Amino acid sequence: xxxxxxxxxxxxxxxxxxxxxxxxxxxxxxxxxxxxxxxxxxxxxxxxxxxxxxxxxxxxxxxxxxxxxxxxxxxxxxxxxxxxxxxxxxxxxxxxxxxxxxxxxxxxxxxxxxxxxxxxxxxxxxxxxxxxxxxxxxxxxxxxxxxxxxxxxxxxxxxxxxxxxxxxxxxxxxxxxxxxxxxxxxxxxxxxxxxxxxxxxxxxxxxxxxxxx
Amino acid sequence: xxxxxxxxxxxxxxxxxxxxxxxxxxxxxxxxxxxxxxxxxxxxxxxxxxxxxxxxxxxxxxxxxxxxxxxxxxxxxxxxxxxxxxxxxxxxxxxxxxxxxxxxxxxxxxxxxxxxxxxxxxxxxxxxxxxxxxxxxxxxxxxxxxxxxxxxxxxxxxxxxxxxxxxxxxxxxxxxxxxxxxxxxxxxxxxxxxxxxxxxxxxxxxxxxxxxx
DNA sequence: GACTGTGAAGCCATTCACAGCT
DNA sequence: AGCTGTGAATGGCTTCACAGTC
Numbered sequence: 111x112x113x114x115x116x117x118x119x120x121x122x123x124x125x126x127x128x129x130x131x132x133x134x135x136x137x138x139x140x141x142x143x144x145x146x147x148x149x150x151x152x153x154x155x156x157x158x159x160x161x162x163x164x165x166x167x168x169x170x171x172x173x174x175x176x177x178x179x180x181x182x183x184x185x186x187x188x189x190x191x192x193x194x195x196x197x198x199x200x201x202x203x204x205x206x207x208x209x210x211x212x213x214x215x216x217x218x219x220x221x222x223x224x225x226x227x228x229x230x231x232x233x234x235x236x237x238x239x240x241x242x243x244x245x246x247x248x249x250x251x252x253x254x255x256x257x258x259x260x261x262x263x264x265x266x267x268x269x270x271x272x273x274x275x276x277x278x279x280x281x282x283x284x285x286x287x288x289x290x291x292x293x294x295x296x297x298x299x300x301x302x303x304x305x306x307x308x309x310x311x312x313x314x315x316x317x318x319x320x321x322x323x
Numbered sequence: 324x325x326x327x328x329x330x331x332x333x334x335x336x337x338x339x340x341x342x343x344x345x346x347x348x349x350x351x352x353x354x355x356x357x358x359x360x361x362x363x364x365x366x367x368x369x370x371x372x373x374x375x376x377x378x379x380x381x382x383x384x385x386x387x388x389x390x391x392x393x394x395x396x397x398x399x400x401x402x403x404x405x406x407x408x409x410x411x412x413x414x415x416x417x418x419x420x421x422x423x424x425x426x427x428x429x430x431x432x433x434x435x436x437x438x439x440x441x442x443x444x445x446x447x448x449x450x451x452x453x454x455x456x457x458x459x460x461x462x463x464x465x466x467x468x469x470x471x472x473x474x475x476x477x478x479x480x481x482x483x484x485x486x487x488x489x490x491x492x493x494x495x496x497x498x499x500x501x502x503x504x505x506x507x508x509x510x511x512x513x514x515x516x517x518x519x520x521x522x523x524x525x526x527x528x529x530x531x532x533x534x535x536x
Numbered sequence: 537g538a539c540t541g542t543g544a545a546g547c548c549a550t551t552c553a554c555a556g557c558t
Numbered sequence: 559a560g561c562t563g564t565g566a567a568t569g570g571c572t573t574c575a576c577a578g579t580c
Binding site (some may be wrong): 354358368372373376377380381382383384385386388412494 | 559560561562563564
């Protein structure tokens with residue numbers, strides 16, 4: 111296959127466009143221009159067109175894009191036409207919140223199991239999702255064909271959990287622990303670092319950086 | 324004031340360096356080189372030096388950086404030498420998890436109050452943090468001199484909550500709702516979009532993008 | 537007339553490579 | 559000899575501007 115060198119920023123915008131289009135579609139809107147998408151999601155119109163152009167020609171000159179059609183294309187591009195089973199490691203507050211987060215379900219992610227080391231949590235259910243002991247991780251990943259794992263454990267355990275996920279052939283990890291973790295290059299890793307995000311804000315406040323949006 | 328054009332990527336790395344240095348400091352390590360920092364946080368050595376060089380000359384040629392010293396400088400740069408009071412809007416699962424998140428406290432963020440519209444939650448305490456009705460927002464922001472607000476409400480209410488925060492003179496907003504929100508340019512805004520992060524991973528899996536770390 | 541698709545230009549961040557200290 | 563600080567080179571993303579299409 112081809113498909114070369116898509117900027118990551120483009121991918122994350124596609125995800126945002128997709129949500130926007132889904133809203134438009136529900137409202138029954140048929141056609142939309144790059145300018146209107148741009149306005150709706152807060153980017154430039156040229157940016158929208160360029161992002162889409164990486165993947166083909168979805169629009170009609172003089173008219174715009176068909177909402178349903180474009181939306182389907184983007185879902186396809188993002189791999190969201192099928193549902194993704196996901197495991198969450200760590201049944202603390204954050205792990206639990208992520209499990210119950212509607213945003214995941216709405217986008218086709220399906221939390222199939224949680225894992226924890228705490229005997230008080232193991233074998234309990236949290237809103238229909240069972241918490242398993244770590245030993246079951248491999249079995250469940252295999253059984254449910256899980257490709258993605260979410261790490262929501264304390265920083266000091268993040269690396270060993272990551273290693274465990276890797277050993278069980280996970281394809282991608284979303285890490286919420288405030289820790290730098292290392293994985294083999296064939297495993298996808300993204301970090302969502304909550305305090306880093308707040309700290310960028312404090313930096314900006316303290317240095318009164320002009321916002322650029 | 325001076326201090327111009329710092330890449331946002333640099334700021335977020337500073338935050339990561341800072342955490343790394345704090346770990347080193349606790350271990351009693353006195354001196355460190357850019358190469359070792361680079362290794363520890365997974366970036367290039369030149370990157371580390373350039374990031375630091377935006378703010379001054381903190382190292383000694385031929386030797387490296389003094390851990391304590393550099394750490395203090397970075398905390399100062401990020402505005403973390405003082406504690407920041409924060410409010411969280413939305414006392415659902417996510418809002419609650421964020422309130423209890425240790426990573427915030429450890430870095431000097433202090434959640435002073437939560438807010439919600441649900442009468443069942445209002446005036447209850449969650450681990451020492453009181454949930455107030457939305458009407459109290461203005462008073463508490465003023466009384467506690469809150470500069471930062473965290474939005475953890477459903478997407479459809481995110482914009483009106485943001486407007487409310489802005490009206491009450493908040494300086495910065497961290498938005499967890501999967502929604503595009505607009506604020507005046509003098510207000511700092513960052514979005515942490517949980518599903519976007521998972522969707523980047525699905526994209527990468529589906530298009531088997533080589534990881535670059 | 538309106539709007540897409542796209543090469544070219546512009547801008548910004550990262551990496552290189554080396555001069556300058558210790 | 560070792561390591562920082564930095565100008566210059568590179569690479570990548572965004573914006574511009576316009577030709578092409580409906």
